[in-house]
Amino acid sequence: MNTGIDDYLKQAAADTDAAMDRFLPAADERPGTIHAAMRYCVFAGGKRLRSLLCIAAAEACGGIREDALPAASAVELMHTYSLVHDDLPCMDDDDLRRGRPTCHKVYGEAMAVLCGDAMLTEAFLVLARSGNAEMIAELASTGGSRKLIGGQVLDLEGEGKVLSLEELVRIHEAKTAALLTTSVRLGAMSAGANEAQMAALTKFGHALGLAFQVIDDILDVTQTTEKLGKTAGKDAAVAKATYPAVMGLEESRKEAARLTAEALAAIDLLGESGDRLREIAGRMLLREF
Numbered sequence: 001m002n003t004g005i006d007d008y009l010k011q012a013a014a015d016t017d018a019a020m021d022r023f024l025p026a027a028d029e030r031p032g033t034i035h036a037a038m039r040y041c042v043f044a045g046g047k048r049l050r051s052l053l054c055i056a057a058a059e060a061c062g063g064i065r066e067d068a069l070p071a072a073s074a075v076e077l078m079h080t081y082s083l084v085h086d087d088l089p090c091m092d093d094d095d096l097r098r099g100r101p102t103c104h105k106v107y108g109e110a111m112a113v114l115c116g117d118a119m120l121t122e123a124f125l126v127l128a129r130s131g132n133a134e135m136i137a138e139l140a141s142t143g144g145s146r147k148l149i150g151g152q153v154l155d156l157e158g159e160g161k162v163l164s165l166e167e168l169v170r171i172h173e174a175k176t177a178a179l180l181t182t183s184v185r186l187g188a189m190s191a192g193a194n195e196a197q198m199a200a201l202t203k204f205g206h207a208l209g210l211a212f213q214v215i216d217d218i219l220d221v222t223q224t225t226e227k228l229g230k231t232a233g234k235d236a237a238v239a240k241a242t243y244p245a246v247m248g249l250e251e252s253r254k255e256a257a258r259l260t261a262e263a264l265a266a267i268d269l270l271g272e273s274g275d276r277l278r279e280i281a282g283r284m285l286l287r288e289f
């Protein structure tokens with residue numbers, strides 16, 4: 001495809017949204033409350049970074065978008081579930097997400113728990129229907145207690161403590177970096193990628209995932225709530241361990257650039273076919289979506 005990057009990203013996000021619209025139960029399917037809640041959370045204007053990475057990785061490995069859409073939808077559903085549960089009063093206790101009141105603020109806590117559970121289950125249903133056991137195992141290993149859930153546990157147990165850089169990195173390797181890595185790996189799997197491509201994309205996802213988190217931590221300090229669509233300054237307000245808190249703002253900026261360069265170097269072997277992934281990484285560093 002030879003379109004400019006803006007059109008490419010817009011189209012890939014629209015294709016993912018259309019696929020999720022097909023996969024998810026209709027808002028009026030009974031029981032309507034849960035299906036309306038799921039759609040409220042999924043179609044709330046997220047950047048769709050994980051699905052874009054999934055699609056761009058598939059295309060970089062010679063695959064076609066249609067084959068990557070179940071995986072692109074599955075990673076967005078798992079991501080959205082993690083946000084809904086992370087926002088709950090018993091976790092991070094947030095009122096605002098994607099510029100709107102959080103799921104539990106609109107539908108109540110019990111419904112938000114169920115909504116997250118339903119989106120997570122739906123993610124596996126979508127992948128199961130596309131018929132690849134290896135991809136289902138990939139998503140399950142990322143969603144489980146060794147990665148996302150385990151990272152959340154470390155995060156909760158680290159609350160109120162001063163964490164070392166190593167401890168901070170361990171949390172984000174398990175959370176943000178794990179889901180971004182799985183996004184590119186699932187895209188690659190949908191394209192039947194070879195071992196060298198898979199190894200390169202795994203390194204890319206890991207470094208890019210950490211870079212994304214460093215940038216997210218920086219933006220929490222430097223941006224407004226309006227711009228972020230979630231409460232700005234929250235990390236400092238609750239004395240959360242973040243990259244700026246651990247290494248300072250300027251060093252965090254350098255670290256984000258260093259990790260992005262590491263990600264780019266990892267996919268050298270993809271040649272020109274990796275250009276979309278490079279453009280996404282470049283935009284992420286500047287947060288232009």
Ligand code: GRG
Nearest residue numbers: 046047048049082083085086148152175176216
């Ligand atoms: C199961 C509760 C639970 C947690 C699992 C992944 C995770 C662990 C929690 C997610 C919560 C969280 C805030 C993670 C940090 C990663 C991050 C900055 C997410 C926001 O991602 P964006 O900016 O969101 O891509 P949009 O709204 O654009 O999709």
